[in-house]
Each structure stands twice: as C-alpha cells, then as structure tokens.
Amino acid sequence: MKTVDFRSDTVTQPTTGMRDAMAAAPLGDDVFGDDPSVNALQQAVAERLGFEAALFMPTGTQSNLCALMTHCQRGDEYIVGQFAHTYRWEGGGAAVLGSIQPQPLNHQPDGSLLLSEVEASIKPDDVHFARSKLLTLENTIGGKVLPLPYLSDASALAQKHGLARHLDGARLFNAAVAAGGDPYVAAHEITQYFDSVSVCFSKGLGAPVGSVLCGSAAFIQQAKRWRKMLGGGMRQAGVLAAAAHYALDHQVARLGFDHALAQRLAAGLQGLAGVTVEAPQTNIVFVEVAGPRAAGVIDHLKARGVLATGLYKLRFVTHLDVDETAVDQAISAMREYFAG
C-alpha cells in the first residue's frame, strides 16, 4: 500500500527538472551579493510582482518577521487576523524578537477582516497606546481567496490612517491561479495593494526551501539587515534559489491541477454522516467531523496509508506529489470510517 501525504503542500520532492536546474546553477557568496542565481531570482520575482526589490529568505516565517521588523519599531503594533500565520503560527516572533505588539482580530467566514473592526482597532496617537503601524493580510487564507475589491478597500483604509500594508502571500500563486487568466498578471493585481509581500516557494510551488520578500529598495535594504541579524544570511544559496526560480517559471500554472484535485476530494466526501466539507477554493480541503468520531479519524486514515492533519479541523492539502489515485484512496478510507 502506498502512503499518500495530504498533511501539507510542503511535503513535495523536487522534480527532475528542478534538480537539474539546481545542479546547473552558477553560485557565489550571497552575503557579498555575489550569487548570480539568487540575484536572478530576486530580480524576476520583484519584476513579476511589481516591486523595486526582493530578498531571498530561508523560510516564510523569517520573511514575514523581517517584514514586520522593517515596518514596525519597538512599541509599534500590527493589525492581523486571529488565525493568520504571522500571528498564530510563527511562535510569537514579532513580539518576542521584534518587540512588536499584535492586534489580532476575528476573521469573517470568507477569511477577511471586517474593515470597520480594523478601523476601530487603530489606536489614536496617545501615550497610553502602542502605535498602530501596519495592516497584515494573508492570501490565500486557510485556502480561501480574498476578493480584489476587498483588498482595494483594505488598502485604502490603511493608507487613510497612515498604516503600511504587508501581505503574507505564502500561497499568493494559488490565489492568482484561482482567479483565472495569466497567473503572473493575476498575482500582480493582488500585490499592487501592498507595500511588501512575502511568497513561499516551498509550498505548492514545490521547491525544497525558500521564500522571497518584495518591497521598495529602501525597505529591502533594511530587511536585509534584519535577515542577517536573524541568521538568514546564506552563502551559496543559489542552489536553492535556482529551485525557486524553476518553480516560478514552470510550476505556477500547474497549481490548477491541485485545485481540481481538492474539488475531487471534496466531492467524494459529500454526504458522509456527521461530516461537513467546506467547498475548497484552492488546494486545501477542511472537513469538520461532529462529536466523538473526530478523535479516531487521523489514526484510521494513517492505517490506510493516508496522512492528514487535524489540529482545529481535519485538513487535506493537495500538491505536486498527489494525484487522482491518491485522492480516491483518501475518499475510500474516509467512507470506510464513516460507514462503520
């Protein structure tokens, strides 16, 4: 029995084409700015997403942290969603390492933050308060795509109050592909509303490691200082940047297959007793299991070679290394459990 891994889109292996690109990459010491492959990736991402400059990062967590530390000083605050990665899933790094206070807000069912609540949470200039400096959004958020008109309104609100705007675009290209049309154009349509954007290459894009932070030249210069301080100054990093560059050129449009697989999975799980399936917009399928049956489902799936996660809800993520057969294996294992 083959094990199929739906825990995350981070579990993928580099493709042959990607490994070839890594092997062929010209390298240099990137702390000296000498790595041609890193420089080429940074330039390509900045151009594609409409920014002056970009910076290759070892992880999305470090990329977001460098962005927050560049936008905010000690005693400043960022407004963020309760379930946003930059608040909930990064170990409190902004507070611990940046002395930046988060102002978390609840999400609407579509993943957005209510703009009236964002506005109400912006503090007046008063010695009692942290200084509200930044609005941080995430797209996709829990696999959901934030609509462009919402991004436009959120951006206008932030600008009205002098807040900077950061996008955690770990899965930006999933949102772009879901929008339809040319995915690079669609990505740019999203990023136009932000002062900085972080994109992961180690998720659905299939690279082994790496994120890229985009912003103005001055912003990236400061972020580079923080990256070095945080231990992210990498040397012959071009071997990794080449993988990300390959993904950017060859593995963006194929995210549509992952989205179709998520649809297939969701359709196959419809109608199971005690199970509520959220209609997926991209590559993540959330399944709510009612009552005591929730406890055993992960182990049951595992015994049938299907790996999933279940921290808040049962979660299946589709990616480069799963196919229709894998999806059908997951559907069968779920049906067996909920029929029994």
Ligand SMILES: *Cc1c(COP(=O)(O)O)cnc(C)c1O
């Ligand atoms: C994965 C992810 C990140 C960054 O994670 P790393 O594992 O540090 O690369 C950031 N934001 C979101 C939304 C993510 O899904």
